[in-house]
Amino acid sequence: MSYGWAGNSLEIDLSQGKIEKKQNDTKLYEAFLGGKGIGSKILWDRVPPQVEAFSSDNLLILATGVLTGTPVPSGSHGCICFKSPQTGLISYSNMGGFWAVELKSAGYDTVVISGKASSPVYLWINNDEIEIRDASHLRGKDTIETARIIKGELNNGRVQVICIGPAGENKVHIASIEHPMTGDSAARTGPGAVMGDKNLKAIAIHGTKDINIARSPEFMELCEVVFQKSGQLRESLEPEGWCAMMMAGWDTAFFGNADDKQPPQPEFEDYEKKNLDFLKKYLVRETGCYNCTVRCQAWLHLPEATYYYPRCESFAFSLGCKIPDLVFSLKCCNLCVRYGLDIVSTARTIAFAIDLYQQGILTSEEVDGMRLEHGNAEVAFTLIEKIAQRKGFGDILANGTYQAARVIGKGAEKHTHLVKKQDISPDFFILSPGSALSLATNDRLDSHSMITSAISPDMWALPRDAYIKGGWWLYPAEYEKYLTDDYLASYNGIAELTYYGENVKIITDLAGLCWWWTGFLNYTAIKADTIISLISHATGMDIDEAKAISIASRTRALMRANDVRLWLRKKDDIAPEILFDREPTRRQQQLGFTKLDRDKFSGQLEKYYELRGWNSQGVPTAETLDELGLDDVRQDLEERGFYKDE
Amino acid sequence: MKIKTIRIDASKCTGCRACEMICSAFHAEQKYSIANPKRARINVFKDEENDVYVPVLAGPYTDVECLGRNTVTINDKEYGECSFCRASCPTRVLFKEPDAPEIALKCDMCGDEPLPMCVKWCMAGALTYVEREEAS
Ligand code: SF4
Numbered sequence: 001m002s003y004g005w006a007g008n009s010l011e012i013d014l015s016q017g018k019i020e021k022k023q024n025d026t027k028l029y030e031a032f033l034g035g036k037g038i039g040s041k042i043l044w045d046r047v048p049p050q051v052e053a054f055s056s057d058n059l060l061i062l063a064t065g066v067l068t069g070t071p072v073p074s075g076s077h078g079c080i081c082f083k084s085p086q087t088g089l090i091s092y093s094n095m096g097g098f099w100a101v102e103l104k105s106a107g108y109d110t111v112v113i114s115g116k117a118s119s120p121v122y123l124w125i126n127n128d129e130i131e132i133r134d135a136s137h138l139r140g141k142d143t144i145e146t147a148r149i150i151k152g153e154l155n156n157g158r159v160q161v162i163c164i165g166p167a168g169e170n171k172v173h174i175a176s177i178e179h180p181m182t183g184d185s186a187a188r189t190g191p192g193a194v195m196g197d198k199n200l201k202a203i204a205i206h207g208t209k210d211i212n213i214a215r216s217p218e219f220m221e222l223c224e225v226v227f228q229k230s231g232q233l234r235e236s237l238e239p240e241g242w243c244a245m246m247m248a249g250w251d252t253a254f255f256g257n258a259d260d261k262q263p264p265q266p267e268f269e270d271y272e273k274k275n276l277d278f279l280k281k282y283l284v285r286e287t288g289c290y291n292c293t294v295r296c297q298a299w300l301h302l303p304e305a306t307y308y309y310p311r312c313e314s315f316a317f318s319l320g321c322k323i324p325d326l327v328f329s330l331k332c333c334n335l336c337v338r339y340g341l342d343i344v345s346t347a348r349t350i351a352f353a354i355d356l357y358q359q360g361i362l363t364s365e366e367v368d369g370m371r372l373e374h375g376n377a378e379v380a381f382t383l384i385e386k387i388a389q390r391k392g393f394g395d396i397l398a399n400g401t402y403q404a405a406r407v408i409g410k411g412a413e414k415h416t417h418l419v420k421k422q423d424i425s426p427d428f429f430i431l432s433p434g435s436a437l438s439l440a441t442n443d444r445l446d447s448h449s450m451i452t453s454a455i456s457p458d459m460w461a462l463p464r465d466a467y468i469k470g471g472w473w474l475y476p477a478e479y480e481k482y483l484t485d486d487y488l489a490s491y492n493g494i495a496e497l498t499y500y501g502e503n504v505k506i507i508t509d510l511a512g513l514c515w516w517w518t519g520f521l522n523y524t525a526i527k528a529d530t531i532i533s534l535i536s537h538a539t540g541m542d543i544d545e546a547k548a549i550s551i552a553s554r555t556r557a558l559m560r561a562n563d564v565r566l567w568l569r570k571k572d573d574i575a576p577e578i579l580f581d582r583e584p585t586r587r588q589q590q591l592g593f594t595k596l597d598r599d600k601f602s603g604q605l606e607k608y609y610e611l612r613g614w615n616s617q618g619v620p621t622a623e624t625l626d627e628l629g630l631d632d633v634r635q636d637l638e639e640r641g642f643y644k645d646e
Numbered sequence: 647m648k649i650k651t652i653r654i655d656a657s658k659c660t661g662c663r664a665c666e667m668i669c670s671a672f673h674a675e676q677k678y679s680i681a682n683p684k685r686a687r688i689n690v691f692k693d694e695e696n697d698v699y700v701p702v703l704a705g706p707y708t709d710v711e712c713l714g715r716n717t718v719t720i721n722d723k724e725y726g727e728c729s730f731c732r733a734s735c736p737t738r739v740l741f742k743e744p745d746a747p748e749i750a751l752k753c754d755m756c757g758d759e760p761l762p763m764c765v766k767w768c769m770a771g772a773l774t775y776v777e778r779e780e781a782s
């Protein structure tokens with residue numbers, strides 16, 4: 001019997017129509033646990049650098065975590081790993097909801113999908129019965145409709161569906177995979193495009209098997225603690241709840257607009273209050289992922305329609321189009337979810353197009369006769385559709401701002417805000433040096449959940465003592481020394497905090513827990529030692545902190561080596577220029593933030609490399625790789641000449 | 647006589663299925679050694695598109711299906727009565743051991759536990775425990 005893990009994985013070759021069930025290689029799972037650890041190992045072994053994102057040799061890997069589906073609250077997540085068409089790097093997206101638990105209940109930790117089907121298909125995983133089914137009737141259908149039809153034809157209300165919309169089918173580089181009606185998606189860096197390239201419209205999952213716990217009394221005792229702690233977290237957000245805090249509580253003036261030199265804009269002055277009133281009126285039900293006490297998602301029932309409430313992303317559209325109206329944003333987000341588009345990248349791309357038009361870089365003729373003005377909702381709605389369908393000018397925008405700028409030319413590049421070719425979201429136009437370093441270095445690029453770990457207390461300007469004494473800070477006691485009053489000016493400890501925070505995020509991902517629970521925003525409901533003990537009790541292995549850190553480092557080094565072998569260099573480990581150049585917003589100034597400082601930033605970057613065991617060029621050293629048991633990776637990098645100057 | 651009951655407030659349910667998870671774990675042969683919502687004695691009926699979330703506790707086993715099934719209309723949408731039925735019955739897979747459909751599952755109020763497990767784990771307050779006095 002397998003404990004913690006389900007014990008099996010699936011290999012699906014869509015070109016050959018071959019389905020193979022395999023018993024897990026125990027050693028592999030012990031070395032990488034699950035999630036992006038397993039995913040990055042398979043990608044390293046099987047997707048060499050010459051394989052393009054849109055190649056039948058690219059893989060789409062669904063990887064659950066070792067604690068996914070166990071009783072630990074928030075153990076609902078899984079990871080989708082692939083080579084990204086947007087960045088050309090190895091990428092992954094972590095998605096909650098119910099699909100990952102269902103997959104594990106069906107008996108699988110991991111599903112590796114290769115090849116391309118000759119016509120649209122969907123995959124039906126029902127315990128041991130696996131089928132590749134025709135999906136020609138689902139062609140062009142939006143994600144919500146797709147899931148509804150599939151559930152209907154399988155006649156099983158407990159089926160979980162993840163699928164792509166028209167954007168994925170059209171291989172739009174910023175296409176997402178959606179988990180309709182749960183509010184979850186795997187969106188950043190284009191997983192939907194890879195799925196679309198494989199002609200795979202959807203994956204439907206149903207499972208009825210047990211997930212076993214090795215040392216159940218000890219395991220449950222810890223679950224109880226996590227449950228209580230997360231309950232307190234939830235209560236601290238009452239009465240408005242998590243959603244309200246995410247949206248209305250986030251003062252847009254804090255972040256500013258991507259394209260303006262001097263935010264905030266006057267029309268956003270009472271945005272926060274207006275949003276809160278709006279939410280009080282229309283928020284009827286908060287929902288969330290499997291076994292989650294926090295419930296960070298919600299549905300709003302407006303007279304004209306029901307909208308999923310997409311948290312902080314929703315103001316990306318408001319800011320980009322300068323329309324301070326939550327309903328406008330919700331409509332845009334709803335369209336993105338239906339078409340299967342990444343909300344953040346789509347909003348950025350549209351803001352970018354409007355900006356170029358305003359600057360005279362784009363003319364009406366070049367944009368299908370449209371006038372790309374601010375304040376015009378129709379512009380956004382039309383562009384979303386054009387992007388998803390690759391219609392007219394939308395075909396250029398469909399590849400994200402990095403590639404679009406190169407096609408448009410005329411200095412359009414100056415109007416992009418990127419990290420490693422990925423559009424970053426406006427809510428990161430914050431000047432915390434910790435988040436900037438994390439944004440510049442982490443393997444998820446621009447990810448809300450990944451980069452907030454190092455910065456919590458200062459970013460949110462909380463009373464530090466109560467915060468730390470309450471046990472809400474992610475970091476162990478020895479890190480408290482970095483929380484000095486001149487933290488923002490001195491950059492003291494930023495590399496250390498980023499390094500530690502990133503390790504915890506990696507362990508969270510390998511476990512299949514929710515990133516939000518480990519230090520998103522200002523609070524953490526689960527600290528590293530708890531996750532490590534939970535993994536030990538679930539599997540029966542004995543993992544201590546040192547071992548857990550080495551597992552996290554192994555995953556990190558492997559992703560890094562793969563990206564280095566692709567095209568990543570030290571010069572790419574940089575936060576977007578705007579963070580170094582732009583004056584802080586008024587609210588940011590009040591909290592003590594200043595523009596980023598290049599010298600201090602690069603000092604911390606070097607420190608971070610050192611902590612990771614990478615050389616001054618950001619390449620994992622031969623010793624580091626050997627220590628982590630990645631000799632084959634070391635050898636590959638050696639053969640490619642990465643160490644020849646040493 | 648004291649009767650143990652669970653009051654369900656469907657309007658508060660978030661659809662998280664924590665109740666199903668903990669029920670299955672609590673009733674495992676070796677307590678908490680497994681998690682498997684499909685073995686729970688509670689099932690949360692969900693129709694997210696129409697905002698209907700209804701936790702249903704498993705009632706008694708019946709060896710004949712009922713005749714003349716009705717429909718239930720909620721917010722203009724019609725549902726088969728089976729959707730909210732508590733019985734472990736021959737027409738459906740619900741409330742039976744997935745690997746041994748001949749074994750019916752029935753809510754036992756968690757035996758001697760002071761608080762039913764599903765109530766304890768329902769953070770949203772959709773399930774509350776109520777003791778009712780009834781003449782014996
Ligand atoms: S906090 Fe939100 S994303 Fe995380 S598990 Fe809960 S509902 Fe899901």
Ligand code: SF4
Binds near residue numbers: 662771
């Ligand atoms: S635990 Fe409560 S909120 Fe969650 S599904 Fe069950 S009844 Fe609904």
Ligand code: SF4
Binds near residue numbers: 669752
């Ligand atoms: S009261 Fe106990 S047996 Fe009944 S549904 Fe709840 S957890 Fe299951």
